[in-house]
Amino acid sequence: MDTIAIPALNRPVDATVEIPGSKSLTNRALLVAALAQGDSILENALFSEDSEYFAKCVEQLGIPITLNPNLAQIQIAGRGGEIPAKQADLFVGLSGTTARFISALVALGNGEYRLDGVPRMRERPMGDMLTVLQTGGATVNFEENSGFMPYTLYSQGFAGGNFCLKANQTSQQLSALLMIAPYAQQDTIFEVEGTLVSQSYIKMTCSLMADFGVEVIQIGENQFQIKAGQRYQARHYTIEPDASNASYFFAAAAVTGGRVRVKHLTKQSCQGDILWLNVLEQMGCQINDSDDYTEVTGPKQLQGIDIDMNDISDLVQTLAAIAPFASSPITIRNVEHIRYKETDRIKAVVTELRRLGVKVEEFADRLKIEPGPITPAAIETYHDHRMAMAFAVTGLKVPGIVIKDPGCTAKTFPDYFTRFFQMLEQ
Ligand SMILES: O=C(O)C1=C[C@@H](OP(=O)(O)O)[C@@H](O)[C@H](O)C1
Numbered sequence: 568m569d570t571i572a573i574p575a576l577n578r579p580v581d582a583t584v585e586i587p588g589s590k591s592l593t594n595r596a597l598l599v600a601a602l603a604q605g606d607s608i609l610e611n612a613l614f615s616e617d618s619e620y621f622a623k624c625v626e627q628l629g630i631p632i633t634l635n636p637n638l639a640q641i642q643i644a645g646r647g648g649e650i651p652a653k654q655a656d657l658f659v660g661l662s663g664t665t666a667r668f669i670s671a672l673v674a675l676g677n678g679e680y681r682l683d684g685v686p687r688m689r690e691r692p693m694g695d696m697l698t699v700l701q702t703g704g705a706t707v708n709f710e711e712n713s714g715f716m717p718y719t720l721y722s723q724g725f726a727g728g729n730f731c732l733k734a735n736q737t738s739q740q741l742s743a744l745l746m747i748a749p750y751a752q753q754d755t756i757f758e759v760e761g762t763l764v765s766q767s768y769i770k771m772t773c774s775l776m777a778d779f780g781v782e783v784i785q786i787g788e789n790q791f792q793i794k795a796g797q798r799y800q801a802r803h804y805t806i807e808p809d810a811s812n813a814s815y816f817f818a819a820a821a822v823t824g825g826r827v828r829v830k831h832l833t834k835q836s837c838q839g840d841i842l843w844l845n846v847l848e849q850m851g852c853q854i855n856d857s858d859d860y861t862e863v864t865g866p867k868q869l870q871g872i873d874i875d876m877n878d879i880s881d882l883v884q885t886l887a888a889i890a891p892f893a894s895s896p897i898t899i900r901n902v903e904h905i906r907y908k909e910t911d912r913i914k915a916v917v918t919e920l921r922r923l924g925v926k927v928e929e930f931a932d933r934l935k936i937e938p939g940p941i942t943p944a945a946i947e948t949y950h951d952h953r954m955a956m957a958f959a960v961t962g963l964k965v966p967g968i969v970i971k972d973p974g975c976t977a978k979t980f981p982d983y984f985t986r987f988f989q990m991l992e993q
């Protein structure tokens with residue numbers, strides 16, 4: 568298997584970097600632009616496995632899409648809510664957003680659509696959303712396990728109406744349903760039963776829908792109403808840099824006592840993961856920002872923190888990877904849902920920290936990491952881009968850390984290591 572050795576840095580980083588567009592915003596914008604009437608152009612769009620699987624699905628559904636990776640631009644000729652293809656065999660890789668958003672999109676069609684992904688995708692939950700789509704008129708035939716890929720969805724439009732659904736394992740199913748709901752035959756209310764995880768992504772969904780001209784009315788914390796008949800407006804739209812993927816570069820500043828500026832990402836971002844700046848501030852970093860960049864300067868010594876990361880759970884690995892260098896323990900709470908992502912992320916982080924000789928306690932929904940010396944090791948990444956990207960930062964402080972299967976960053980950040988090494992050369 569391919570590996571990459573991380574060179575330890577004996578000085579603080581001092582760099583200005585650019586991060587590709589947000590995966591979450593690119594895939595949301597692709598969906599709503601496909602439903603709008605006419606041409607939309609996405610600027611600074613992400614080109615990676617997750618967005619390319621999404622674009623391919625949209626194209627297979629008969630909605631013309633032109634990819635221009637050299638300009639980071641995607642053009643979509645939206646069909647005003649029509650799904651031209653009556654039949655398609657769709658593959659989503661390991662992309663949770665593609666799996667959930669495309670399943671909901673095809674429910675607006677009139678035909679039969681088979682969806683499948685890589686083996687791990689077949690273990691990620693789809694059932695709560697599919698139950699809603701079935702009540703709304705679709706029939707779903709599961710090939711193996713009920714509630715999981717692969718399946719064929721037979722659709723005849725989405726009826727809308729009132730639905731209850733659980734969102735305690737992922738928020739993506741609710742995001743998917745919210746985005747198709749304006750095209751339902753009647754007004755729709757979704758009521759979330761119990762806990763809603765990753766709430767910041769629901770805010771992102773509503774914000775992007777508003778940017779394309781559709782309103783979601785939030786009634787209380789857990790109820791969302793969407794009036795039927797609203798239509799997305801085709802438009803020119805610029806995707807923000809990916810805040811989750813910026814976290815590794817900010818972490819490099821934090822851990823080396825250096826300075827990293829990320830261009831075009833601001834505190835006003837609609838991405839919940841911009842709150843990484845607050846986390847780093849609480850750990851002793853200094854944050855500077857303007858209307859076109861944010862910049863983190865690391866302290867001499869990082870402080871420990873006890874933090875609920877339910878809303879910003881893609882950052883758990885970034886925090887875990889720098890935790891051993893803090894002055895006191897780091898406790899990360901309320902993140903049981905990260906066990907359902909690219910891999911069981913609590914288990915993966917605990918295993919790899921222990922491989923590095925770090926003392927760490929594992930609980931069902933949290934972990935506690937003790938500061939201490941690190942023994943270099945080769946880090947397993949479990950097909951999880953965030954394992955590779957996060958533990959590369961640990962390698963800046965400890966000579967001899969190697970990342971296995973670095974190509975797994977292709978999921979959201981194909982040239983991560985190129986940009987990471989460019990940061991070190993500045
Ligand atoms: O809606 C989205 O774009 C996402 C929601 C989150 O997933 P969960 O809702 O499954 O926590 C996040 O981890 C993922 O990277 C992207």
Ligand SMILES: C=C(OP(=O)(O)O)C(=O)O
Binds near residue numbers: 661881
């Ligand atoms: C969880 C992630 O991705 P997804 O759920 O979109 O596959 C991620 O990018 O960290």
